[in-house]
Amino acid sequence: xxxxxxxxxxxxxxxxxxxxxxxxxxxxxxxxxxxxxxxxxxxxxxxxxxxxxxxxxxxxxxxxxxxxxxxxxxxxxxxxxxxxxxxxxxxxxxxxxxxxxxxxxxxxxxxxxxxxxxxxxxxxxxxxxxxxxxxxxxxxxxxxxxxxxxxxxxxxxxxxxxxxxxxxxxxxxxxxxxxxxxxxxxxxxxxxxxxxxxxxxxxxxxxxxxxxxxxxxxxxxxxxxxxxxxxxxxxxxxxxxxxxxxxxxxxxxxxxxxxxxxxxxxxxxxxxxxxxxxxxxxxxxxxxxxxxxxxxxxxxxxxxxxxxxxxxxxxxxxxxxxxx
Amino acid sequence: xxxxxxxxxxxxxxxxxxxxxxxxxxxxxxxxxxxxxxxxxxxxxxxxxxxxxxxxxxxxxxxxxxxxxxxxxxxxxxxxxxxxxxxxxxxxxxxxxxxxxxxxxxxxxxxxxxxxxxxxxxxxxxxxxxxxxxxxxxxxxxxxxxxxxxxxxxxxxxxxxxxxxxxxxxxxxxxxxxxxxxxxxxxxxxxxxxxxxxxxxxxxxxxxxxxxxxxxxxxxxxxxxxxxxxxxxxxxxxxxxxxxxxxxxxxxxxxxxxxxxxx
Numbered sequence: 001x002x003x004x005x006x007x008x009x010x011x012x013x014x015x016x017x018x019x020x021x022x023x024x025x026x027x028x029x030x031x032x033x034x035x036x037x038x039x040x041x042x043x044x045x046x047x048x049x050x051x052x053x054x055x056x057x058x059x060x061x062x063x064x065x066x067x068x069x070x071x072x073x074x075x076x077x078x079x080x081x082x083x084x085x086x087x088x089x090x091x092x093x094x095x096x097x098x099x100x101x102x103x104x105x106x107x108x109x110x111x112x113x114x115x116x117x118x119x120x121x122x123x124x125x126x127x128x129x130x131x132x133x134x135x136x137x138x139x140x141x142x143x144x145x146x147x148x149x150x151x152x153x154x155x156x157x158x159x160x161x162x163x164x165x166x167x168x169x170x171x172x173x174x175x176x177x178x179x180x181x182x183x184x185x186x187x188x189x190x191x192x193x194x195x196x197x198x199x200x201x202x203x204x205x206x207x208x209x210x211x212x213x214x215x216x217x218x219x220x221x222x223x224x225x226x227x228x229x230x231x232x233x234x235x236x237x238x239x240x241x242x243x244x245x246x247x248x249x250x251x252x253x254x255x256x257x258x259x260x261x262x263x264x265x266x267x268x269x270x271x272x273x274x275x276x277x278x279x280x281x282x283x284x285x286x287x288x289x290x291x292x293x294x295x296x297x298x299x300x301x302x303x304x305x306x307x308x309x310x311x312x313x314x315x316x317x318x319x320x321x322x323x324x
Numbered sequence: 325x326x327x328x329x330x331x332x333x334x335x336x337x338x339x340x341x342x343x344x345x346x347x348x349x350x351x352x353x354x355x356x357x358x359x360x361x362x363x364x365x366x367x368x369x370x371x372x373x374x375x376x377x378x379x380x381x382x383x384x385x386x387x388x389x390x391x392x393x394x395x396x397x398x399x400x401x402x403x404x405x406x407x408x409x410x411x412x413x414x415x416x417x418x419x420x421x422x423x424x425x426x427x428x429x430x431x432x433x434x435x436x437x438x439x440x441x442x443x444x445x446x447x448x449x450x451x452x453x454x455x456x457x458x459x460x461x462x463x464x465x466x467x468x469x470x471x472x473x474x475x476x477x478x479x480x481x482x483x484x485x486x487x488x489x490x491x492x493x494x495x496x497x498x499x500x501x502x503x504x505x506x507x508x509x510x511x512x513x514x515x516x517x518x519x520x521x522x523x524x525x526x527x528x529x530x531x532x533x534x535x536x537x538x539x540x541x542x543x544x545x546x547x548x549x550x551x552x553x554x555x556x557x558x559x560x561x562x563x564x565x566x567x568x569x570x571x572x573x574x575x576x577x578x579x580x581x582x583x584x585x586x587x
Contacts, residue, residue, distance in 0.1 A: 052428055055586065074430040082428035084587075088535075092351055101347040105429040107339075149425060295364025 001157050001189045002028035004293060006060035009046050020046040021058065022213040029193060030156070033183065035204030036193040037302065039314060043213040044193040045085075048161050051191070052082045065157050078106060081155035085162045088146040091135035095126070095145060098134065099152060106153035113152060120148040124178055140171040144178060151182065160192035164199060176203055197302045197314060209306060216309050221302060228308045229300030230255075231274030233281070236294035238264040244290050252277060263293050274299060340432045344439025348413075349446060362447050366402050366455050370395065377522070388463020395459055396474065396547035397520040399452045400540070403482050404515060406444040408507050410486035411493030414440065418497045424587045434487075437578045441486020445479060467553040473560075474550040477567045481543050484570030487578035494581040518544045542566035 005288035009021040021043040028034055036044040049055035051064050053073035062069045065079035089098045096117065103113025121127055124144040129137065137145065144164070150158060163179070164172040180203075183190055194200050200207050201221045209217040209224070217224055233253075237245050242258070242265050249256075260266070271277045274297035282292050306314040352359050370391075378390045417423040426436070451465045452475060460466055489507065496502035515521065517531060518540035524532050546563020554560070 054424075054427055056583065074432065077428055078430035080428075082425070084421055084428070086424065088421055088425030090347075090417060090422040091420050092354075092416075093347075094354065097347075097350050097354075101343070101350070102425075104343045104346070104430070105340075105431050107430075121451065146425070148406040268410065 001030050001032070002026060002062070002064050002191070004060065004062040007047065007050055007057050007062050008059045009050060009055065010058045019213055021050070021057075024210075024213075026208065026215065026218075028189065029188050030189055032206060033190045033204055034192070034206045034208060034210050035181075035200040035304075036191070036210050037195070037197070037200040037314075038158070038193075038210035039195060042210045044210050045161055046161055046213075047210070048191070048193055052080060052159055053077055054082075057099040065155075078153070079155060081150035081153070081158040083146050083150040083158070083160045083163060085165060087142045088149050089142060091133075093134055094130070095121070095132050095134060095137070096130040098145070099148060101151045103147045107323065108153065116152055116154070117148065120151060124148050125181070139167065140174065143171070144169065145247075147175075147178060147182070147266075151188075154186070155188070157189045157191070160190065162193055162195070163319055164196065167250070168281070172199070173208070179203075197306075201302050207302065209302075209309065211306075211310050217305065222231055224305045225300040225301065229298065229304035230270045231272060231277075232270050232298040233267060233274050233278050234266060234268045234294075234296050234298065235285075235292055236261045236264055236266045237285075237290055237292055240289045242267070244288050245285060247290060248284050248290070249281060252281075261294075266294075331467065334375050337432045337435050338376050340435030341442070344431065345442050345446075348440055351413075351512045352443075352447065359447050359450070363433065363451055363454055366398055366451050369401075370398055370455055370459065373398075373521070380522075380574055386463055388465065391459050391464040392552055393548060394451070394521075395455065395464060395529035396551040397544055398446075398455065399474075400478065400520055400544050400547055401515060402448055402512060402582055403449055404485065404540070406448050407441050407482040407485040408489045408511055410437075410440050410444050411489035411491075411496075411507070413444075414493045415492055415497065415500055415503060418587055427582070427587065433579045433582050434575050436582065437487040437490045437575060438483050438569075440481045440490060442479070444486055445482045448482075449475065458515055465553065466550065470480045470550040470553055470555065473555070474547045477543065477546055477550075477560075477564050480564075481539075481567035484567070484572070484574035487571070487574030491574075491578045491581035497585070497587070514538060514540050517536065518542070521543050539566040539570050 004024055004026045005022060006023040006025060008019070008023050011018045011020055018042045026046060034247055036047065038044050046055065050057050050069065051062055053069045053076045058068060064076050065081065067076045069076050089095070099120070100110060100113045100118035103116065104110070108116070119294060124147060124149065126141060126144055129141065134145065135143065167175065179190070182188065192204070205220060207217075207219065207221050207224060208215055217228065219227070233243065237264070245267060249267070249269060252271050256267065256269040258265050258267050278295060282295055284290055303314050374391060377394055378385070378387050381390050403450040414423065433530075456464070456466065457473065492506055493503055495497055496506070517535045517538045519535060520540070524535050542562045543566055544561070545559040549557045
């Protein structure tokens with residue numbers, strides 16, 4: 001569905017040149033659900049804009065839905081759906097008018113647009129909103145209307161740029177319910193960008209981690225977590241027990257660190273399947289006479305993956321990152 | 325995903341222009357009061373400014389002659405007011421995100437601008453018809469065929485101005501007041517230096533020189549010639565050329581602004 005070859009985009013010129021996207025190679029097959037994850041300014045949106053033909057690449061190439069984005073941008077646009085970060089529906093318009101016009105922009109007849117529009121509104125919980133002015137809709141309703149607009153021409157590939165930014169958790173969950181159902185019904189390929197770790201983790205089947213304009217990891221969330229971060233255990237024991245503890249855990253532990261703690265020493269280490277290993281370790285240590293003061297098992301998040309890959313936490317990067 | 329040649333599905337720019345125009349015109353249709361209000365403005369201008377101009381012209385020149393001179397100018401003025409606002413309506417849609425959504429559809433890029441500019445000119449045709457008919461009882465001589473040609477030239481010119489306004493809105497999308505600052509500070513000098521309101525013959529030499537570099541001057545002259553019932557005149561040709569040059573330049577700048585900017 002998508003194939004890119006060294007897709008690159010720079011902004012500015014001379015000394016002020018900023019390489020927003022630096023040679024991205026990406027393949028996305030039909031039916032995949034892929035999330036671009038990275039901090040603000042990582043190049044996610046720039047990549048998306050090139051794939052949707054809204055921005056021309058500085059170098060490299062991309063074929064989207066079988067069409068070259070540089071040679072036939074309008075044709076690419078007719079085959080894909082794009083839902084941007086902001087509200088797509090014009091505030092001064094009626095819901096029905098926007099759906100009919102959107103259909104017309106894609107070359108559909110009025111009857112066809114009306115038919116599809118009605119069915120989309122129904123399936124997106126917007127029934128009866130046809131005559132409402134867009135500006136009177138709630139934030140969640142506007143977002144769902146954007147989805148309807150993006151799907152009026154039944155594209156086989158849908159791009160969503162930060163689809164749930166600024167939404168409350170309930171609306172976000174609701175939006176995802178709709179997206180997932182539409183995908184199930186139509187088998188639409190979905191590519192989205194997000195800086196919400198949880199969103200990429202729970203929704204996407206494949207996570208493409210982008211940082212400083214490059215793809216730095218590309219796999220399922222589970223595989224990334226297993227490879228890049230792994231489960232961790234943290235134990236606190238009395239200072240006198242550190243030696244015995246190390247002897248017991250050495251066989252299963254790696255990447256071990258010790259740090260002073262109120263009541264003794266805290267030992268952090270990486271293991272496989274932390275939740276299963278932890279009770280066994282505590283029992284084995286008890287057998288050796290070691291009293292474990294505190295214990296916790298930690299399963300990795302995509303933030304740990306990002307931290308491991310870049311040395312920065314994505315949460316912090318999101319908060320301090322600049323828009324590019 | 326074979327490498328077969330891509331046949332453009334919707335190659336028709338005219339269809340795209342019609343689509344964009346229809347969407348924009350819906351704002352008038354859904355709120356017709358704005359159209360009624362826009363009709364009052366040129367009438368007020370004609371009614372209040374016309375007599376003053378007649379006074380300046382003197383007793384011996386009939387009011388009909390003054391109208392013959394002044395009315396085409398008013399029509400050019402409302403065209404300038406209307407089409408230079410194209411970007412203002414666009415700015416709102418850039419802000420909300422509707423513009424980006426429309427950009428992501430296959431619509432042709434020039435059609436985006438032409439459709440919007442034509443929408444700004446739609447009420448204008450009605451306005452022109454109304455003020456022209458109102459002027460007839462006061463001695464204004466009516467040449468319908470000439471007026472149609474005049475409106476066509478004005479239409480082409482308006483597309484150019486609209487596209488430039490469109491490009492300005494895109495350039496100023498992050499600091500919206502700049503749009504108004506530039507639009508206002510260009511609009512009035514251009515209008516005055518075209519001899520639209522008062523004839524420049526009585527003005528100083530530098531103004532007459534400056535007016536030669538103002539494309540609007542040629543449009544105003546062409547409209548006056550046409551409204552007075554003459555086709556075969558260099559003024560008409562020059563006006564048509566000025567309109568065409570403005571349209572081509574405007575669309576070139578506008579399309580560049582769309583394709584080079586991030587929204």
